[in-house]
Amino acid sequence: MCGRFALYSTYPKLSESLRLPLEAGEVTPRYNVPPGTFISAVRRADDEAPLVMDELWWGYKPHWAGEKAPQPINATVEKVATSNYFKGAFAHHRCLVPADGWYEWLPVDGKKQPHFLCREDREPLWLAGIWAERADGTPGCAIITEPARGSAKEIHSRMPLALDAESLEPWLDPDLTDRETIRNVVHHLDAELITHWPVSTRVNRPGNDEDAALLNPA
Template sequence: MCGRYATTRSSGTLSQLFEAYDDTDGRHRPDWNVAPTKPVPVVRVDDAGERALSLARWGLLPPWATSPSAGARMINARSETVATSRAYAGPFARRRCLVPADGWYEWARTDGGKQPYFLTRADGDVLALAGIWSVWRGPDGPWLTCSVLTTAATGALAGVHERMPVLLPPTRWEPWLAPTGDPSALLGADEEWLAGLEIRPVGAAVGNVRNSGPELTARVPDVPAPRRAREDPRSTAEMPLF
């Protein structure tokens, strides 16, 4: 799954990277420890067909949801069932988005206990997580909400966790946002692009959602390899673990 991530680029930088106009009204703030239900930047196509950088509450709320608390359980949508899910099928077909991230966090078992890792591009490039969005109309007005699609982890990533967000290389950004076409065809892994990821051990402070700062993504030394990486024969892709 993807339950915690970092997105620290400014709205101006993200607007340029994704060729979108800034619709955040200055409300976006860098966050090194994004948790469910927080407002997050997403790139979507608006009603006029323009590409917009908007803020959405992380945790999709279907129109029939009676309380915003339901969104905390809907931060991820499984790519294997998203097209047939009652809650997710509509957004998947018509309201897809990109969720910009520096990287995401996972916790793995090691000989020293649970160890957090930051999974990020080794070259520092932005990640675009495949997302879907919806509008929920609550008593205080409409809310833009979103979910991140997940898939089975591949290669060395499977050594940390069995699931991972669907990562879209730049060549898939435009077709993913397009309101037509078959989005299912874009969900397969791009192994060459995934080979540029780094699995970085980080400190335990990220476990507290109240903590945020660049120190959370700093590498820590002398960390044992994840047990799954040693035990799982699928974890054979050439990807930097440390």
């Protein structure tokens, strides 16, 4: 799954990494981003709108969903295109969530040791997501997950779906709505680029969000 991540790259670095025209914006460094908060994401508000770095609520619940409907933070790659809850957003409301890395917890001697996972070259990751307008009119999103690959399998059975550079533009293309077409042109990042290390258990507290030392090896 993906339940906590860090984003500290500057807006200019993210814009350069995306390699697509992006409306001006800014990003506040966060080193321990929890669900149930607003997070930065790249999206189009509608098919004709320009790409913007927007603030989306991390919790997906479409405005048409009932009061007791779930508010997932993740959607699995296996079901996101076919589930009635997600498939409309997959076809028409895809987004990218920038991250410098994410956290997972590895059971060790009866305890859970947090690890930070990121690219070996420390370049930003672009996580595939979907969004929908919530009942209050704000956009809410879920990050798509896939079975863990490469060294990420050492820590957890699943990982966020990080896309390679050539997949970013088609993922955000509003004209691509067919599931098979999207699967043929969108690819995940090479797993060999991912590394990880143990970090302080201080990351267990979501309130610790502004401390860069959280990323230091434990």
